[in-house]
Amino acid sequence: MIEKFYDVIVVGAGPAGTTAARFAAEQGVSVLILEKDRDIGYPVRCGEAVSKDGIEPFIKPDSKWIASTINSFVLISPDGTEVKINFNRTGYILERRIFDYELGKLAAKAGAHILTKAYVYDLLREDGKITGVKFEHNGEKKEVKGKIIIGADGVESRIGRFAGIKTHIKISDMECCVQFTVSNINVDASTCYFYFGENYAPGGYLWIFPKGNNSANVGLGIGGDKAKIKSPISYINNFLENKFPNVPKLTMISGGVPCSLTLSEIVKENVLLVGDAARQVNPLSGGGITSGMIGGSIAGELAGKAIKENNFKLLMDYPKIWHSRVGRRHEMYYKVKNAIYNFRDETLNSIAHSAIKIPESERTLLSIFKIALLDKPSLLFEFAKIFFY
Amino acid sequence: MLLIEIKPDKCDFCGVCVGVCPEDAIELKEATIKISEELCTNCAKCVWCCPIEVLVFRKDKIQQLKASTFK
Structure with a gap:
């Protein structure tokens, strides 16, 4: 049963969306998740690799999705x-199809309502203010009102565009x-x-x-x-x-x-973007589950607090908190990515030849990086670009 | 006139094309995809980025487009 009005509407039920919904709902506000596909967690669009440390703050590891x-x-x-x-x-x-499902259940347990097969095609505006979303469900056009909209709509990131944020990437x-x-x-x-x-x-x-x-x-x-x-x-x-x-x-x-920098605008008026939609992916590895959940948790918690305290200025803290926790690190990764993006095969081979000389017990990504620099000083030039421009 | 053709039966509805479209001209639902002729500028970014060759740039239609433009 879907209400006509919610405090927070989350568009997209991937890990970032359901985490945002959960953290908002835990503040005691009403939350609705709209998902365009019929299932949460399916189809999977992911290599499915994560670190244990990365997901543990959000969900207890369970063999059924490992x-x-x-x-x-x-x-x-x-x-x-x-x-x-x-x-x-x-x-x-x-197993993302089970993992995402479990995250969805956690959001529901915290009180969030969920509607699948709900395709959001525009924002609802009244007197120039964003007051909800327009969506299609089972072929019918519908509207639902919300005080805060969280766009967790993945790589497509259309909620941001509807709000006037440039989200398309090069x-x-x-x-x-x-x-x-x-x-x-x-x-x-x-x-x-x-x-x-x-x-x-x-x-x-x-x-x-x-x-x-x-x-x-x-x-x-x-x-x-x-x-x-x-x-x-x-x-x-x-x-x-x-x-x-x-x-x-x-x-x-x-x-x-x-694999870009985080969008320069991840909050606009009462719209926040999280996960892939905000470009919160680690641009070097392409991993986005953990960072998306961090973005979702920050945005969800702020949204809940903003409603509870009736202080929407709190939303403006979102970019600052995101950048201090993750975004700044991603800026460095993005520079590294750009430096190695066009590495030729000879360069990659030369790095590998140096790396195998390091004893396995001492071999880490960092030690490979250092040896690669020493062994092939011309690389210094390429890596210098990372840090000095 | 659209120079970009979609092979819908091939499409996996993954959204890469929507993410790179500068004009927001592509509408993608659970299992339908449409390009808006009105918004599309035939820039072909969607064609280049489609991982599984669903979108095709119809070079052969360029002449037709020119003809219709200068009519």
Whole structure:
């Protein structure tokens, strides 16, 4: 049963949206989540890798949505050099369709109402003020009023556009992705594999994330300007045909990961953006689950407080809190991404050759970074750009 | 006149095209996709970024477009 009026309306029921809804509802205000698809958590548009530390503040790890536990990475250079790194923390490969569902239940438990198959096509305005959203549900046009609107509508980020925020991103910042979930693949169940180079994934990387029982997510993301020349689907098909011919493909999904800076405007009047919609993805790794939940929790809590205290100026604190907790770090990652985005295969090979000389027990991403600089001083030049411009 | 063609049966409805469209000309629901002829400027960013080749730029229609523009 959906009311005519809510304190907070959240558009989109991914991890950022349901976390925003939960944190708002926990403040004792009324919350509605509108989701355009019929299911929460499906279709999955994600490689499904997270760190245990990242998600623990938001949900207690549960074996029903953990497909596998990760303790090492293997980075593979264009010439096939494998650099193994022991991950000093714990990683998980999720079953997002169950994980998202559980986050939805937590929001509902906190009091949020949820409506799926509800496609928001515009904001509702009265006397020039945003007073709710217009949506379609089962073919009928409807309206619902809300004091605060949270746009958690993912890569498309249209709620922001309706509010007058420029949300579209330049194509070189859009990682264009395809992923197959395959079975009968013989990979180590506790290792994530990353392939780099022109032939695998220019301006991005190719991943194999094991999901237990000899199944895995095999996917890749390439920069939009590279996708213009050759499409992601042809790269992944090539890879699978060469490396793993005949593996049964259980699902195929496509998707886009906005690997840019956080939008310069993530709050406007009474509209807040969270998660991919706010471009809160880690622009170097493309990971957005944890950072999206952090963004959602900040926005949700502020929205709840703003309603309770009837002080909408509180919403203006959102960008500041986001930037001090995560956004500033993402600015650095974005610079690193831009420096390595156009690395040629020779450079990547040379880094890998240096890295394998480091004893495995001392091998970390940072030590590889340092050795790469020492071994190939010309790299200093490229990395100098990261820090001094 | 639209120079961009969608192959809806191929579409996964992932939203990359919507994210890069500077004109907000693409409407994507759960399993329908439409380009607004009125808003689209044929910039082709959506075509370049589509991961699975759903959107096609119809070069062959350029002549037709020119003809209709200068009529």
